[in-house]
Amino acid sequence: MARRSEHSKEQIREMALAAAEDIVEADGLAGLSARKIAKQIGYTVGTLYLVFRNLDDLVLHVNARTLDALFAKIQDSLHKCRTPRTCVLAMGRAYVDFATENPKRWNMVFEHQLAEGEEVPYWFADKVNMMFQLVQLQLTPLLESQTEKKIDLVSKTIWCGVHGICSLAVTGKLDISDAESIHVLTDSLINNYLAGMATTLKGE
Amino acid sequence: MARRSEHSKEQIREMALAAAEDIVEADGLAGLSARKIAKQIGYTVGTLYLVFRNLDDLVLHVNARTLDALFAKIQDSLHKCRTPRTCVLAMGRAYVDFATENPKRWNMVFEHQLAEGEEVPYWFADKVNMMFQLVQLQLTPLLESQTEKKIDLVSKTIWCGVHGICSLAVTGKLDISDAESIHVLTDSLINNYLAGMATTLKGE
DNA sequence: ATCATTACTGAACGATGTTCAATATATTTA
DNA sequence: TAAATATATTGAACATCGTTCAGTAATGAT
Missing domain, CATH: 1.10.10.60 (Homeodomain-like)
Structure with missing residues (x-):
């Protein structure tokens, strides 16, 4: 051979x-x-x-490609929005759409775990962080008076929330599964969280 | 033998x-x-x-016990709170505490997936739904004028959000891992979401 | 034409989930 | 008490898994 x-x-x-x-x-x-x-x-x-190196390594690279495709889709969604709020809404919807279109691939990113000793390589952690930074980028106009730490907190909170909705919906732990119904939840999360933030900022 | x-x-x-x-x-x-x-x-x-029946069945029952223990801990947390808002905050913190105290067991509940043909048994789905209902129970005083559908939406959104924060934190996808730092995120989510909801309800 | 290098193979190892004929003990019957 | 029946438990067997690596076939160099 x-x-x-x-x-x-x-x-x-x-x-x-x-x-x-x-x-x-x-x-x-x-x-x-x-x-x-x-x-x-x-x-x-x-x-x-x-x-x-081994199958774990291969899966890690498949996951990297999934994150790349996800990131691209989310970036694309930013072309049709004008305000910070609508841009984050668009990002959330794009995230849900990607997950429902590629449920098993998307799920593997979070399902897969390296063996005890193994460390997540830096280039992989970077891809995850880029997602949060993109949210941060949209939100900073709303939060210019705030410390960087606060801005970080807000972006993480919102994006983790979107992820949680997506995760439980796609794995069938909610009763809903079509993208449209999931958008209602992510929209609600983002709209109310931002509205609440606006009131607490005014009150300072 | x-x-x-x-x-x-x-x-x-x-x-x-x-x-x-x-x-x-x-x-x-x-x-x-x-x-x-x-x-x-x-x-x-x-x-x-x-x-x-097989290992999947065994894991399913381990997960059921985990959900029971989690539910008990969250119920316990409700003895020390007085308002809907503080009660949901307490629930969120209890959830985070359980997950950080039993990370691998908690993680398995969401990591494990049945084979293609297999259905999640009703008694397992029930345990998941009970969690949402407990949130709903706290929030209904704030939402008495709302339709049941709206109340359901709000509870699901908040609890999915808490779960998302917990999930990404415990699996090391954020930079934080100690329970105290995670509480900051869940508190922020709940406080801002509820504050936002209050303004949109007033505006009606 | 021979040698050295390289690309790829596939058999082998230990571990996995799952099944089920065989067996050792307990209970019932005679 | 002894034999017969019933039942609780075993452990060898099977297919499949990730992983390794000595061996082999084809290429490139001499």
Whole structure:
């Protein structure tokens, strides 16, 4: 055997990640296996380990791609909004839309956990933080008089809230599942939280 | 072998669930295995399958116990509060406290997913719904003029938000991890959301 | 044409969830 | 008390999993 250089290592990586995405979106993280990926790209298991440290590493990279796609979709949603409030609303809806369109892939980002000793690599943590920073960017016009710590708190609170709604809805723990009904919850969260913040800021 | 009737089936169930809890809180869901549980209770793997349909079923029951303990803790927190707002604040803090005290067990409730065909049993869904109803119970005094649908929306939004904060904090996706810092977020969410709701209700 | 390098394989290992014929004990019957 | 029946428990077997790595086949260099 050995079809030397039919694909570069980088190509094999890409193929493996794409195959893994397919399998996960079809059967979830539980349905993913090294042998399935290998079979789908026409190589054997061993080859995967020349290109990834192990399956956890591969999943981490699939998750990175998911976060990238999610981030892109959320950034896109900002083209059609004008005020901080409507922009955060748009972001929340885009988040929900992505999650309902790619439920298993999105879910894997939060389902997957590294083994005890392993650390989440910095480049992965960065991708998560970028999401919060994008919220922060929208909100700063409303919070110019506030400390950075306060702005950080507000962005995190809102975005965690949106995530919580999305998470419980997509995993079927609420009775709702269609995107439209979930938007009602995220809209409510963002509108009321911001309205409440406005009153407490005035009262100072 | 066969130490007939040394323990009743119900006792073996209890022992297995307790052992599983121990293992999960030590090593997480990934560290749990049928053989480990069996070894810890002094039986062999086969015995577990006389008492549970399969490992998924066992995990589901561990999760049920976790939800029961969580619910009890949250109910307890209601003895020291007087207003709807402070009661929901107390509930949020109790939720965070439980999650930080039992991170792996709590996490498993949301990490674990049944296989494609399997349905979440009604008694499990009930336990989740009871949590929302407890929030609803606190909030109805503030929302007496509102439709039931609106009350439901508000409770779900707030509690999902609290869950989202808790979830991202406990799994290390925020930079914070101590309970006190997480309380700041849940307090902020609840206080601002309710304040915002008060203004929109007045404006009607 | 030979050698060295490289790309890839696939058998092997230990561990997993799950099943079920076999077995050892307890209870009932004679 | 002894034999027969019933039942509680076992543990070997199966397929599948992640992971490793000696071996092999094809390429590039000499």
